[in-house]
Amino acid sequence: xxxxxxxxxxxxxxxxxxxxxxxxxxxxxxxxxxxxxxxxxxxxxxxxxxxxxxxxxxxxxxxxxxxxxxxxxxxxxxxxxxxxxxxxxxxxxxxxxxxxxxxxxxxxxxxxxxxxxxxx
Amino acid sequence: xxxxxxxxxxxxxxxxxxxxxxxxxxxxxxxxxxxxxxxxxxxxxxxxxxxxxxxxxxxxxxxxxxxxxxxxxxxxxxxxxxxxxxxxxxxxxxxxxxxxxxxxxxxxxxxxxxxxxxxxxxxxxxxxxxxxxxxxxxxxxxxxxx
Numbered sequence: 717x718x719x720x721x722x723x724x725x726x727x728x729x730x731x732x733x734x735x736x737x738x739x740x741x742x743x744x745x746x747x748x749x750x751x752x753x754x755x756x757x758x759x760x761x762x763x764x765x766x767x768x769x770x771x772x773x774x775x776x777x778x779x780x781x782x783x784x785x786x787x788x789x790x791x792x793x794x795x796x797x798x799x800x801x802x803x804x805x806x807x808x809x810x811x812x813x814x815x816x817x818x819x820x821x822x823x824x825x826x827x828x829x830x831x832x833x834x835x836x
Numbered sequence: 837x838x839x840x841x842x843x844x845x846x847x848x849x850x851x852x853x854x855x856x857x858x859x860x861x862x863x864x865x866x867x868x869x870x871x872x873x874x875x876x877x878x879x880x881x882x883x884x885x886x887x888x889x890x891x892x893x894x895x896x897x898x899x900x901x902x903x904x905x906x907x908x909x910x911x912x913x914x915x916x917x918x919x920x921x922x923x924x925x926x927x928x929x930x931x932x933x934x935x936x937x938x939x940x941x942x943x944x945x946x947x948x949x950x951x952x953x954x955x956x957x958x959x960x961x962x963x964x965x966x967x968x969x970x971x972x973x974x975x976x977x978x979x980x981x982x
Binding site for chain 1: 854855857858861879882883886894935936941942944945946947948951
């Protein structure tokens with residue numbers, strides 16, 4: 717199969733000094749997409765110097781362990797630059813994945829975007 | 837991607853192509869939906885299947901397009917059974933580092949097997965470790981598939 721073009725997988729909006737990221741995909745499952753999502757997330761920190769990032773999962777219905785790996789790496793990058801990463805609007809089924817893997821202890825997770833913004 | 841063979845349990849063989857994984861998941865999810873599996877059950881099966889197929893393609897066949905992954909599916913009213921076999925040398929699942937150990941929590945990989953075991957009722961790796969069979973036994977009435 718031919719490789720897909722790298723279309724934008726994220727919608728990025730600045731609210732105050734917080735960068736709010738929405739995912740355009742409902743399924744963050746397949747490796748090809750996850751690779752692109754990772755690159756686009758990391759560029760927010762590495763190239764654009766964003767320090768306060770809020771990941772909004774309102775569109776996301778599925779994600780895999782490979783996606784979790786990208787969020788962990790992003791968390792390290794943001795933390796390493798003195799910033800903060802917060803996750804919000806996580807569907808209960810997906811939140812269970814965070815609980816199974818104990819990543820609910822690693823990440824700062826808020827109920828919705830409003831509380832996420834207030835947590836910085 | 838090859839089509840399902842439908843004489844008996846469903847069976848499919850795919851190339852070691854990560855792009856094929858989503859198509860397999862979609863096909864199986866459709867099959868489960870038509871057999872009235874609930875969304876929560878399909879969520880868990882789909883995730884387990886994703887992890888198993890990615891492991892088979894990446895770690896088993898090392899993305900060698902010349903090697904295949906065989907998927908078997910048997911759906912009954914009270915359970916679903918799935919087999920995933922690759923052409924790699926196999927591995928010893930007990931030697932996989934515990935992703936829940938404090939020192940491994942920040943590792944970006946190594947959680948696939950944990951998720952498969954959580955969502956499926958029975959998980960078996962057959963020696964030499966390149967064939968996985970997993971099943972979900974349905975618990976009727978409460979939508980909890982495990």
